[in-house]
Amino acid sequence: MSAATFAKGWDRVKLYFMIGLPTERDDDIHAIADLTLRTLDVGKEHNRRAKVNTGVSTFVPKPFTPFQWAAQIDLGETERRQDLLSARFRDVPGVKFGRHEPQTTFLEGLVSRADRRAGDLLERAWELGCRFDAWDEHLRFDLWQQAIEDLDYDVAFEFRERALDERLPWDHIDIGMKPEWLWDDW
16 A cells, blocks of 8 residues: 555555554554554655654543553553664654653543542642633643542552443433444454
């Protein structure tokens, strides 16, 4: 596919990946880099101006999906995996490495996987001055960390793998699909 794209005169190919998926190992992270670099090599064979934009986001297990029982990697692990890729691309002209901010993904996971106690966390962050946090230029992660500390909020508990028989915070919402179907798919 990329060979045909570059052969037709295109200068740039975009690749999108996700890290932090269940069962992922460092070999999988390195495979992202390998595919990116192989794509660039193929591109250069057809077009000397070839470039590859590689975008990486971090997996957040969402409610009402087969992944709702999966664990989410924490902030430090997200940064470590992104650093593995960054090191592979650092001195490679022609590769642009884009990634979601680890702090944004961390907050997304806290909110999407939490129970009603997240309301206290949201309120405390707001009291401390958090506003428009989805915009990187407005994110005050230090205030979120302060809110977590003030409330002794258990991040590891929210990010952990869930048991099949565990009552999930969103179980009271009927989406018209049996949880057993989601579990079988998981």
